[in-house]
Amino acid sequence: MKCIKKVISALLLACCATTFAQKGTTMKLWTNAPEVVSSDEKDEAEVTVYLPNEKKATGRAVVCCPGGGYTHLAMDHEGHQWAPFFNTQGIALIVLKYRMPHGNPQVPISDAEEAVKLVRRNAAEWHINPNDVGIMGFSAGGHLASTIATHSKGNAAPNFQILFYPVITMDLGFTHKGSHDNLLGEVANKKEMKKLEFEYSNDLQVNRTTPRAFLALSDDDKAVPAANGFNYYQQLYKHDVPASIHIYPTGGHGWGYRETFAYHYQMVFELKGWLQSF
Helix, strand or coil, X not given: CHHHHHHHHHHHXXXXXXXXXXXXXXXXXXXXXXXXXXXXXXXXXXXXXXXXXXCCCCCCEEEEECCCCCCCCCCCCCCHHHHHHHHCCCCEEEEEECCCCXXXXXXXXXXXXXXXXXXXXXXXXXXCCCCCXXXXXXXXXXXXXXXXXXXXXXXXXXXXXXXXXXXXXXXXXXXXXXXXXXXXXCCCCHHHHHHHHHHCCHHHHCCCCCCEEEEEEECCCCCCCCHXXXXXXXXXXXXXXXXXXXXXXXXXXXXXCCCCCCCHHHHHHHHHHHHCCC
């Protein structure tokens, strides 16, 4: 009976995704020169905007930051493939192709902040409520999303956050070293490096104004230890920030929207339930 229910649920999800998927529109993030210049002049930031049917639109929007260790981006299963899931619920999805840091954290941070601002600038045209704009991230993109959630102010600050197997800390005992090195670069001064590691260890930056959160990760993740997400959840709880954490027994790292992830359907239903809870 459980197997039958699972199959029916899967078919319903697939049907809805096919019915309500909208075609995305890709555009440059920065109409003029970027706020922060990258060392790679060929690396340009873009957004792909997926809007739900106007009659179905709830006014909610999510800015999505794919992962890739701050060296590349998994744009499909951690980006574009999520559009039908959100659009069927009347939620706009804005997939961000952010620039790589090459040792300058402000490069991707400025891109993510501009993406949130862009959504709010276009709120009326895109049928979006400027007070219901969230940010979502995977792995290193989860670090970027949680950085925006804990550091950004004003029109760049999200109203909620969704994090999948995120890199949270820059503590070398728990972080993903590749993400750490690519984000922070080489700093000869150990004191200066410790300062940067503290600033971008986002569990240490949580306060009572940090937006509500949904976290999903695997217990057997060997790339980004589950302690990253769990410690972040503990700090959210400590500061009275509403949060939901889901730790799946298996799955490893990087499953995104892949249906090969054993807990894919459980995960999407739990996320859908969370989105409907506020």
